[in-house]
Amino acid sequence: MERSFKLVRLGEDQKTIYPMYFLKGEVIYWWDSVKALEEVQPVTWNRLKELFLEKYYPKYMQKQMEMKFLELKQESMTVLEYEKKFTELSRFVTKYVETDEEKAQRFQQGLEYWIRDRVSMFEIDTYVRVVQKAALIESNGAQSRKERDNKKRKLFYQKERSESGYQHDKNVKRIGFQKGWNAQ
Known part of the structure; x- marks a missing residue:
């Protein structure tokens, strides 16, 4: 997404709108519920990334991937x-x-x-x-x-x-x- 932001030259206020057109299925419903909870203030791109990773790439998965990487050998x-x-x-x-x-x-x-x-x-x-x-x-x-x-x-x-x-x-x-x- 961030690469495409550079390509289409999006401003900060548009960075949370543009990606929504690429969401599919369950992710759309997730985003609608998050947006409703976060409605007090506009959701920034950094906050959206944080929420998305929290949901779809939680800490335990990050640790697993880190261990896989650190243990990787050619064998x-x-x-x-x-x-x-x-x-x-x-x-x-x-x-x-x-x-x-x-x-x-x-x-x-x-x-x-x-x-x-x-x-x-x-x-x-x-x-x-x-x-x-x-x-x-x-x-x-x-x-x-x-x-x-x-x-x-x-x-x-x-x-x-x-x-x-x-x-x-x-x-x-x-x-x-x-x-x-x-x-x-």
């Missing part, structure tokens, strides 16, 4: 999935990410340890750069694991082939020896 998510969840939750607890540097630090703290260790070497202090570097490190790590696994598989098959070839040679010699012995 089994990719960096980009983690970033999406981080962004979703951070909008509820802006006090922890007031600056770009704080946001970058907080994001970095939740990364998987092997990614976090590599990212921290770069001493990055912007959120976008931390996310980019973490995604790059994760991608390179996945590529390295794939190459390592391919090498292991190749070595395993080479060893297996050489052993089976050796076994084949022994079997041929044994069969040939037996045939020669039987012929005599």
Whole structure:
């Protein structure tokens, strides 16, 4: 709403009227009852936000979202999935990410340890750069694991082939020896 206020250049006295056209269902009835109780004085935009949050985003929910945010770790998510969840939750607890540097630090703290260790070497202090570097490190790590696994598989098959070839040679010699012995 506040972004749209800037777009349509609303004055303070209009800020509580404009949003009412966007309310639907039960919220309309809630607002009508609140307005009737607050009718002694005009409801300011700040008071409307306060009343709305009190009703639809109470303190206990705010605490829950704060805990979810503080406990958020990358774990089994990719960096980009983690970033999406981080962004979703951070909008509820802006006090922890007031600056770009704080946001970058907080994001970095939740990364998987092997990614976090590599990212921290770069001493990055912007959120976008931390996310980019973490995604790059994760991608390179996945590529390295794939190459390592391919090498292991190749070595395993080479060893297996050489052993089976050796076994084949022994079997041929044994069969040939037996045939020669039987012929005599």
